[in-house]
Amino acid sequence: MEKKSVETQENILIAARTIFAQKGLAGARMQEIADCAGINKALLHYYYRNKEKLFEQVFDEALKKMLRPIVAFLADNSDLFQKIRNICRHYHEVLVEYPFLPNFVINEINSDPTRILKLFDVEGFLEGREKTIIQINEAVKSGIIRPIDPRELILNIISLSIFPFAGRPVIKEILYKNENIYEILKERADRVSDFIIQSIKI
Amino acid sequence: MEKKSVETQENILIAARTIFAQKGLAGARMQEIADCAGINKALLHYYYRNKEKLFEQVFDEALKKMLRPIVAFLADNSDLFQKIRNICRHYHEVLVEYPFLPNFVINEINSDPTRILKLFDVEGFLEGREKTIIQINEAVKSGIIRPIDPRELILNIISLSIFPFAGRPVIKEILYKNENIYEILKERADRVSDFIIQSIKI
DNA sequence: TTTTATTTTAACCAAATGGTTAAAAAATGA
DNA sequence: TCATTTTTTAACCATTTGGTTAAAATAAAA
CATH class of the missing domain: 1.10.357.10 (Tetracycline Repressor, domain 2)
Incomplete structure (x- = not known):
């Protein structure tokens, strides 16, 4: 089992790109990113330790x-x-x-x-x-x-x-x-x- | 006493322009605007009811x-x-x-x-x-x-x-x-x- | 079937933040 | 001096939010 995991991480990135682009780092909410990725907040934090790390990846x-x-x-x-x-x-x-x-x-x-x-x-x-x-x-x-x-x-x-x-x-x-x-x-x-x-x- | 009041309100607006321009509505902090205007949060709220009203004026x-x-x-x-x-x-x-x-x-x-x-x-x-x-x-x-x-x-x-x-x-x-x-x-x-x-x- | 990895649920915490309040203090004008 | 306005202090509240945790549930791999 690895396929599902990769897919989820990719969904998170897609969601993060959308939300961060629209609202910026300060305006984006982790809950909103989770919703947009179709998962829950716990899982979001399971894959990306915190907001800053996720943001950094998207920004780079x-x-x-x-x-x-x-x-x-x-x-x-x-x-x-x-x-x-x-x-x-x-x-x-x-x-x-x-x-x-x-x-x-x-x-x-x-x-x-x-x-x-x-x-x-x-x-x-x-x-x-x-x-x-x-x-x-x-x-x-x-x-x-x-x-x-x-x-x-x-x-x-x-x-x-x-x-x-x-x-x-x-x-x-x-x-x-x-x-x-x-x-x-x-x-x-x-x-x-x-x-x-x-x-x-x- | 009215001069001081007008001056303070102008200082608030100047501060709000600076902070909102730099950080946006979501990123700006009322405390930071108050600091930048050289006053305290209570006085800031005394002149501008809330963040949104203040922002609206600056944005317009x-x-x-x-x-x-x-x-x-x-x-x-x-x-x-x-x-x-x-x-x-x-x-x-x-x-x-x-x-x-x-x-x-x-x-x-x-x-x-x-x-x-x-x-x-x-x-x-x-x-x-x-x-x-x-x-x-x-x-x-x-x-x-x-x-x-x-x-x-x-x-x-x-x-x-x-x-x-x-x-x-x-x-x-x-x-x-x-x-x-x-x-x-x-x-x-x-x-x-x-x-x-x-x-x-x- | 058993094991392992993924995902959900749900409750929870601490910090930050917008906003309020009331009383005291300082400044101002008359 | 006296009344009025402006400003500060400082405590306080409710909400939002980032982040955690532990256990249960689900799904997949072996």
């Missing part, structure tokens, strides 16, 4: 999911325009599936800034960043794109990719009321990269 | 501050490019002063979506939106800007203006470590509008 997953597209972008060996198309698609793919991610991660870092230290773990990040900054500067020098600070370009790419998901409830209300915002956001990936490329290309 | 203020630049943009009678410059400056002004605002508003709407109903209150919004959508469509027709869905343009403007503040702790860590990110963001307003205008102008 989420942080990784949020950083992966950036890290992949920085490491990507394609030419600049293709790299931009790739990261936009990558982010839209992840965020259509997990739209709560940006809010969740940003918010928990906000309420406990020491959690930001986990950003250091990502390997290949610093080299990738240097490589990409050089690539952008050279694209400027060789007249492929207009002058722009590389970090600002990266910031713009990230902003355009992530914010519509983070601000989704408000965005839907003021711009896309009565429409399926996920469909709209899903189709947006390539238009976002076009918007960016249009802005920088000469 | 915050929501208004977040929506004002959009509403002003939609009502602005300038030409399109100038309107874009205006909203970017407007947002950067507000958010340099209150960087916690976007997260706070988005997050509390997230954890209680019924709060979104307060968006309806804003007057002149629907007319302004129609007017601006027509303005953008006509700029496309008359060949001033490339073809773009008006709502998508608005979404891009908002994303580029707000996200860097919302994601500030992470952005600082991965792009602007050891630098003063507020200085960087403050100066960004005009570069953001240039980035947008560059992308759409023919």
Whole structure:
């Protein structure tokens, strides 16, 4: 007997992701997570010693999911325009599936800034960043794109990719009321990269 | 004796803004708000009946501050490019002063979506939106800007203006470590509008 | 069938927290 | 000085919540 156990633990994780993403660490209730997983509180504590441990696991997953597209972008060996198309698609793919991610991660870092230290773990990040900054500067020098600070370009790419998901409830209300915002956001990936490329290309 | 009373109530509001913005409704503690305001819990409850009332007041203020630049943009009678410059400056002004605002508003709407109903209150919004959508469509027709869905343009403007503040702790860590990110963001307003205008102008 | 692992039940505990109360103290204005 | 308002003190209450425990029940593996 081991199958049932694994399944239960997976149900707990799924429930924890849902509740923590919606209510945050402080707002989430262990009872609610147990209910959502279809088990009782005793069993929940049997598998995950306490709320913090459970949260940490969920948060780490989420942080990784949020950083992966950036890290992949920085490491990507394609030419600049293709790299931009790739990261936009990558982010839209992840965020259509997990739209709560940006809010969740940003918010928990906000309420406990020491959690930001986990950003250091990502390997290949610093080299990738240097490589990409050089690539952008050279694209400027060789007249492929207009002058722009590389970090600002990266910031713009990230902003355009992530914010519509983070601000989704408000965005839907003021711009896309009565429409399926996920469909709209899903189709947006390539238009976002076009918007960016249009802005920088000469 | 009335001056002291008013001052105390203002101190409470300032404290409540700080604590609620950092920890949210669920994470904030009345004791912490009292400490931050330099008073005791009894006095806090003397002026604000309960946590929810206090929160509501703080949240409504915050929501208004977040929506004002959009509403002003939609009502602005300038030409399109100038309107874009205006909203970017407007947002950067507000958010340099209150960087916690976007997260706070988005997050509390997230954890209680019924709060979104307060968006309806804003007057002149629907007319302004129609007017601006027509303005953008006509700029496309008359060949001033490339073809773009008006709502998508608005979404891009908002994303580029707000996200860097919302994601500030992470952005600082991965792009602007050891630098003063507020200085960087403050100066960004005009570069953001240039980035947008560059992308759409023919 | 026996053994082992999983799950439930249900009662329980300690700490944190929102909120109250009443009386004393301090500050203020007239 | 006197009356009024503001503030503190400090004890207290009810509820929520994270977490525990031990025994019974259920399910699976051997």
